[in-house]
Amino acid sequence: MNEDWVLYEVFIRSRSGLEHKHVGSLHAADARMAIEHARDAYTRRQEGVSIWVVPSSAIVASDPGEAEALFEPARDKVYRHPTFYAIPDEVKNI
Amino acid sequence: MYTQALDSPAAGADEGSEERERLERFQARIDRDEKIEPKDWMPEAYRQTLIRQIAQHAHSEIVGMLPEGNWITRAPSLRRKAVLIAKVQDEGGHGMYLYSAAETLGVARGDLIEQLLSGRAKYSSIFNYPTLTWADIGAIGWLVDGAAIMNQVPLCRCSYGPYARAMVRICKEESFHQRQGYELMLTLARGSEAQHAMAQDALNRWWWPSLMMFGPNDAHSVHTAQSMRWKIKRFTNDELRQKFIDVTVPQAEYLGLTVPDPDLRWDQTSEHYRFGEIDWSEFQAVLKGEGPCNRERLEARRAAHENGRWVREAAVAYAAKHQAPAHRAQAGAGALS
Numbered sequence: 177m178n179e180d181w182v183l184y185e186v187f188i189r190s191r192s193g194l195e196h197k198h199v200g201s202l203h204a205a206d207a208r209m210a211i212e213h214a215r216d217a218y219t220r221r222q223e224g225v226s227i228w229v230v231p232s233s234a235i236v237a238s239d240p241g242e243a244e245a246l247f248e249p250a251r252d253k254v255y256r257h258p259t260f261y262a263i264p265d266e267v268k269n270i
Numbered sequence: 271m272y273t274q275a276l277d278s279p280a281a282g283a284d285e286g287s288e289e290r291e292r293l294e295r296f297q298a299r300i301d302r303d304e305k306i307e308p309k310d311w312m313p314e315a316y317r318q319t320l321i322r323q324i325a326q327h328a329h330s331e332i333v334g335m336l337p338e339g340n341w342i343t344r345a346p347s348l349r350r351k352a353v354l355i356a357k358v359q360d361e362g363g364h365g366m367y368l369y370s371a372a373e374t375l376g377v378a379r380g381d382l383i384e385q386l387l388s389g390r391a392k393y394s395s396i397f398n399y400p401t402l403t404w405a406d407i408g409a410i411g412w413l414v415d416g417a418a419i420m421n422q423v424p425l426c427r428c429s430y431g432p433y434a435r436a437m438v439r440i441c442k443e444e445s446f447h448q449r450q451g452y453e454l455m456l457t458l459a460r461g462s463e464a465q466h467a468m469a470q471d472a473l474n475r476w477w478w479p480s481l482m483m484f485g486p487n488d489a490h491s492v493h494t495a496q497s498m499r500w501k502i503k504r505f506t507n508d509e510l511r512q513k514f515i516d517v518t519v520p521q522a523e524y525l526g527l528t529v530p531d532p533d534l535r536w537d538q539t540s541e542h543y544r545f546g547e548i549d550w551s552e553f554q555a556v557l558k559g560e561g562p563c564n565r566e567r568l569e570a571r572r573a574a575h576e577n578g579r580w581v582r583e584a585a586v587a588y589a590a591k592h593q594a595p596a597h598r599a600q601a602g603a604g605a606l607s
Contacts (some may be wrong), residue, residue, distance in 0.1 A: 180586045183373070200436070201370045203379060205582075206589035217366045220359065221443075240310050 182231050184210040186218055189226035196228050204229075300501050305431040308374040316500055319493065320430055321375050323502065328368035329386045329393035333567050335361045337401045338410060346404060353450050354407065360443050367436040374432045387572050395553060396479050398561030405458050405465075405472035411451015413473075413480040413518065419444050420514045421484065424504035433502075452521065459525040466526070473522065474530045481545075482553045484511040515543050 181203040187196035199218050204210035210229040218224065238246060254260050263270055293313055299306065306312055335358050342358065345351035369379050385391035396414055401407065422444065425437040458469040485491060485507040497503035505513075522529050533546030555561065 181582075199439075200367055201373065202366060205585035206592065209585060209589070216359075217363050220356075220363060237309065240307070 181205055182210075183233070184214075184229040185232050185235060186210075186214045187228040187230070188214075188218055188224035190224055192225055196226065199223075201232060297499070300429050300499075303501075304429075305434065306429055307431045315496075316502075317375050319497065319500070319502060320433065321372055321377050323497075324368050324372040324375075324433055325377070325382045325385070326392050326394075328365045328372060328382065329391050330397065331361045331365035331368060332386070333393045333397045333571065335365075336567055336570050337397055337399070337563075338407060340401050341404060341407050344404070345407075350454070357411070357447050357450065360447065364440045364443070367439055368433075371430075371432040371436040383575070387568070387575055389559070389568055392557065394483060395556040395561065396483050398556050398563045398567060399475070399479055400563050402475075403468050403472060405455070405468040406476070408451050408454030408458060408469065409472035409476040411447050411449075412455050412521070413451075413476050414483070415444055415447040415451060416518060417480045417483045417514050419448060420510050424510075427501075427504060429501040455525055455527075459527060469525065470527050473527050477530050478548065478552075479556075481511055481515070481548055482550075482556075484508075484514070486550065486553070512542055515545055519543050 182205075183201055183203055184207075185201050186199050188199050189196045202210065202213045202217055204213050207229060211227055214227045214229055219227070250256075292311065296306075296311065296313060296316075306316075338354060338358050338361075342351060342354050345354050369382060372382060373379055382391070386393070396417075401410070419441065422437055422441050426434055426441055428434045428437065455469050455472075458465040460466075488494060488506045488508045491507050494503060494506055498506070519529055519534065531546045533544065535544050537544045556564070559565075
């Protein structure tokens with residue numbers, strides 16, 4: 177049925193001041209229709225103030241098989257977090 | 271870590287033990303309550319089980335629009351009409367969330383819809399019963415959506431990420447469905463004698479089919495054990511059915527209506543209601559297509575699909591003609607965030 181309709185990923189900004197967040201996907205003939213469908217499917221209860229739609233084919237994703245290579249190196253770098261440093265209780269405002 | 275191995279058959283005598291190891295690692299992830307995401311490796315049976323379940327769920331939402339849509343033009347007030355339209359629109363939306371989740375498993379939406387229209391796909395047996403009176407709209411919201419909520423709340427913790435996320439959205443919206451239904455029943459039950467009788471009649475007809483929504487008894491449920499091991503399912507059919515009865519009977523009492531089950535009684539020792547035998551032959555017949563409305567429902571879906579064809583074709587033609595302007599809006603917009 178939708179052979180000719182492009183799959184779009186939908187991102188919604190729920191309130192101004194917040195980032196757009198992925199909420200799901202839908203099919204549409206073009207970008208304009210994708211925005212309208214996203215409005216109907218994902219914002220029936222004021223869930224959004226702004227919508228992005230992106231053709232799913234345009235998204236490049238990391239491979240779960242490479243997760244270790246990509247994310248493991250950060251594990252032993254605890255010194256990147258503020259809690260790594262012991263500061264005496266007497267010292268304030270730091 | 272072994273995603274590539276899916277495409278090329280493993281060589282040599284290690285094949286069996288490698289496959290076993292992969293399965294064990296997958297089960298270990300499930301046991302640790304990790305979520306499985308679309309690009310993660312998963313056993314083919316897990317994928318197929320999810321496609322079947324999510325597609326059936328999506329079809330149920332879509333067909334579920336029909337019994338209620340039947341009453342939109344005859345709603346007794348503007349308020350009730352607006353509520354019913356919103357509810358039916360929600361059901362359509364739920365179908366869309368679910369088709370979208372199913373697609374992440376590598377199945378095409380067009381194929382799923384084709385399976386529904388050709389009659390090969392299953393959907394919930396409940397939607398093959400007719401909505402004869404306005405009270406049926408109340409009974410559906412209260413009982414059918416109530417039973418659906420019992421089933422769906424645990425699915426928010428399902429092991430497959432996209433399905434679980436779709437269910438979170440759906441459950442938030444279902445609560446309105448159930449409450450408007452109960453409010454409708456309450457209005458009728460407190461109304462004239464004729465209105466009260468209409469509410470009772472609706473309960474009489476929807477009670478047993480609602481209990482059947484939870485599926486066969488555990489002893490006869492083919493998929494339950496494996497689905498529970500995979501954490502697709504968190505409770506058995508009988509557990510959920512019992513829970514539904516325990517919460518719903520007092521609600522019926524509050525309405526002043528009688529649950530149509532002469533064997534129904536409160537059991538003090540177990541602190542559960544005991545209930546009569548479900549007519550499983552009726553359930554099987556409806557599943558097989560012999561329910562009161564099976565044919566009518568599919569005909570309505572096919573007609574909608576056919577009658578909408580020219581709109582879909584026009585949209586595609588329009589999109590092709592205006593391909594360039596479609597992107598103009600963002601030209602020069604720079605980085606989006």
